[in-house]
Amino acid sequence: MNDKQLPELYTCISPALLHLYDVSKSIVVIIDVLRATSTIAAAMHNGAKNIVPVASVAECIRIGKQIDAITAGERDGRVAEGLQYGNSPFEYPRTFIENKTLVLTTTNGTRLLHMALEKGAKEIITGAFSNLEAVCHYIIQKKMPVVLACAAWKDKLNIEDTLFAGAVINRVREHFSIRCDASAMASNMYTLAEPNLYEFMKENNASHYLRLTGFGLEKDIRHCLTANTAPVLPVYQHGSLVKSHI
Amino acid sequence: MNDKQLPELYTCISPALLHLYDVSKSIVVIIDVLRATSTIAAAMHNGAKNIVPVASVAECIRIGKQIDAITAGERDGRVAEGLQYGNSPFEYPRTFIENKTLVLTTTNGTRLLHMALEKGAKEIITGAFSNLEAVCHYIIQKKMPVVLACAAWKDKLNIEDTLFAGAVINRVREHFSIRCDASAMASNMYTLAEPNLYEFMKENNASHYLRLTGFGLEKDIRHCLTANTAPVLPVYQHGSLVKSHI
Numbered sequence: 001m002n003d004k005q006l007p008e009l010y011t012c013i014s015p016a017l018l019h020l021y022d023v024s025k026s027i028v029v030i031i032d033v034l035r036a037t038s039t040i041a042a043a044m045h046n047g048a049k050n051i052v053p054v055a056s057v058a059e060c061i062r063i064g065k066q067i068d069a070i071t072a073g074e075r076d077g078r079v080a081e082g083l084q085y086g087n088s089p090f091e092y093p094r095t096f097i098e099n100k101t102l103v104l105t106t107t108n109g110t111r112l113l114h115m116a117l118e119k120g121a122k123e124i125i126t127g128a129f130s131n132l133e134a135v136c137h138y139i140i141q142k143k144m145p146v147v148l149a150c151a152a153w154k155d156k157l158n159i160e161d162t163l164f165a166g167a168v169i170n171r172v173r174e175h176f177s178i179r180c181d182a183s184a185m186a187s188n189m190y191t192l193a194e195p196n197l198y199e200f201m202k203e204n205n206a207s208h209y210l211r212l213t214g215f216g217l218e219k220d221i222r223h224c225l226t227a228n229t230a231p232v233l234p235v236y237q238h239g240s241l242v243k244s245h246i
Numbered sequence: 247m248n249d250k251q252l253p254e255l256y257t258c259i260s261p262a263l264l265h266l267y268d269v270s271k272s273i274v275v276i277i278d279v280l281r282a283t284s285t286i287a288a289a290m291h292n293g294a295k296n297i298v299p300v301a302s303v304a305e306c307i308r309i310g311k312q313i314d315a316i317t318a319g320e321r322d323g324r325v326a327e328g329l330q331y332g333n334s335p336f337e338y339p340r341t342f343i344e345n346k347t348l349v350l351t352t353t354n355g356t357r358l359l360h361m362a363l364e365k366g367a368k369e370i371i372t373g374a375f376s377n378l379e380a381v382c383h384y385i386i387q388k389k390m391p392v393v394l395a396c397a398a399w400k401d402k403l404n405i406e407d408t409l410f411a412g413a414v415i416n417r418v419r420e421h422f423s424i425r426c427d428a429s430a431m432a433s434n435m436y437t438l439a440e441p442n443l444y445e446f447m448k449e450n451n452a453s454h455y456l457r458l459t460g461f462g463l464e465k466d467i468r469h470c471l472t473a474n475t476a477p478v479l480p481v482y483q484h485g486s487l488v489k490s491h492i
Contacts, residue, residue: 013403016262020401155266157259159427181405184450188438189431204430 009146009176011165011183015112016155021147023121027139029168030116030126032109032151033160034208035074035087037234038224040104040241041130042089045230047098050240053110057082060105070097073105077211080105088220089130089230101240108151113236116149124236125244129164129197129225134233136171138246146176148183159189159206160225163197166190167227197225255385255392255422257411257429261358262401267393269367273385275414276362276372278355278397279406280454281320281333283480284470286350286487287376288335291476293344296486299356303328306351316343319351323457326351334466335376335476347486354397359482362395370482371490375410375443375471380479382417387492392422394429405435405452406471409443412436413473443471 012021031037040051054060057073057080064071064084073080074087085091087106104110109126116124122144127135139146148168150161166186169178173187193200198221201209212221223229234241258267277283286297300306303319303326310317310330319326320333331337333352350356355372362370368390373381385392394414396407412432415424419433439446444467447455458467469475480487 013259014263016266017260017401020262153427155263156426157428157431159430162427162431179451179453179456180402181399181408181450181453182403184405184452185403185408185431185435188435188450192434192438204427204434205425206430207425207427210425 006175006177007143007145009148009169009178009183010180011148011150011186013150013157013162013182014152014155015108015115018115018119018149023116023119023147025122026145026147027123027125027142028116028121028147028149029135029139030109030113030124030149030151031128031161031164032106032112033128033164033224034212035089035220035224036104036106036109036151037126037128038130039087039089039092040126040234041128041230041232043092043097043102044234044241044243045232046092046094048092048102049099050101050242051234052101052103052240053113054103054105055111055114057105060103064103067101069101069103071103075107077215089223090220108153112149112151126234126241127164127168129167129227130230131232132167132227134231136168138233138244140172140175141246153207158208159201159204160208162186163190163193198222252421252423253389253391255394255415255424255429256426257394257396257432259396259403259408259428260398260401261354261361264361264365264395269362269365269393271368272391272393273369273371273388274362274367274393274395275381275385276355276359276370276395276397277374277407277410278352278358279374279410279470280458281335281466281470282350282352282355282397283372283374284376285333285335285338286372286480287374287476287478289338289343289348290478290480290487290489292338292340294338294348295345296347296488297480298347298349298486299359300349300351301357301360303351306349310349313347315347315349317349321353323461335469336466354399358395358397372480372487373410373414375413375473376476377478378413378473380477382414384479384490384492386418386421399453404454405447405450406454408432409436409439444468
């Protein structure tokens, strides 16, 4: 197939750059490896009925009461005040989350999802190493333009979300037309880091590595950098993330 | 020296993220490798009296008339309408530019310089591979916080400016405290690309590589990726870039 007939793929390395990309015809992949989209994948894989991503803590509390759901969220890496649970994949085992609704708010990931919604994204899914192959499979099947949207940290580029974008690109590149310097950077970075993602984060003093190890959360980091622990594809439909059957 | 006593260094990979950095106490290094800051270094090295960076073509024409200077500029990679010269280092040999004032406007670089000014940057210098060692020497001597500010392309990250940031970081890292994922990415990317910067740009379909080769400007790209062809340090003082004597 001629490269020009393939759908385009772009990498947006910060929410503050999302306005530069036309999302109206694209699948936007929300990427917040540490830890929102890893937690979303884990909760869904463990049987959550659906996950409602909300932008603010107040909204999380309000909606949680309305629909009798589990409210969870994080601000600056810790459980947000007024919420019941945090943003760790380990908090949502099957025995706890099965058939329940999770209302979730996080510093970067859920905020970016709402930005993509407001900008009229054609479709929104969430991605993390936990569901890497599911994301790749889905976007290849759909044959639509893709924007890999990194949640970053308060609009500053972060290593782990960029690495995930690179991991996707290195697996799907023959199915897309990729003319984007950020994608080239992400791809090269992932190739470099692939032998040991955790060590790469550590050696490079990744800001999120330092933040989470400061809270004793090495276990979370290792889990969130492991591929395909939660092979599901969360897709945003009518206000919540549900499991896709593609 | 304790790492905490060293001045901080950050890399800002797009003008759209400049607001995230406190520039009021920092030297801001404006980086627009292809080609504004390479051309500025070349013109200054070849004896230009000073270089006045302006934001718009209209302003360039107006100021050029006022002070009887050479007006030059580029929009989208070509000489801007109404201006005399373009944005190629080869247009400014000593026989032409010596003792003259150059008024310059470009798509990304001069715009970013004005953004840094408006945000109250403590000091502004310009950097490119052409004056790589001069930049490193200057910021090490000054012992002040540094923001490496990439001009990018219409706010999207580009490979060559990020590579230059990495080249600086790899040479100065022991003199600064660097806790910044963008700096880590730039550093790793440069280490990867260093054996052959031109080939790295080509293999990765760098957007600016494609744009300039489309205009037949391979020679400019090769020149702009060569280190230390113009060992001068342009510093912004009272409205224009002049040669620093540090």
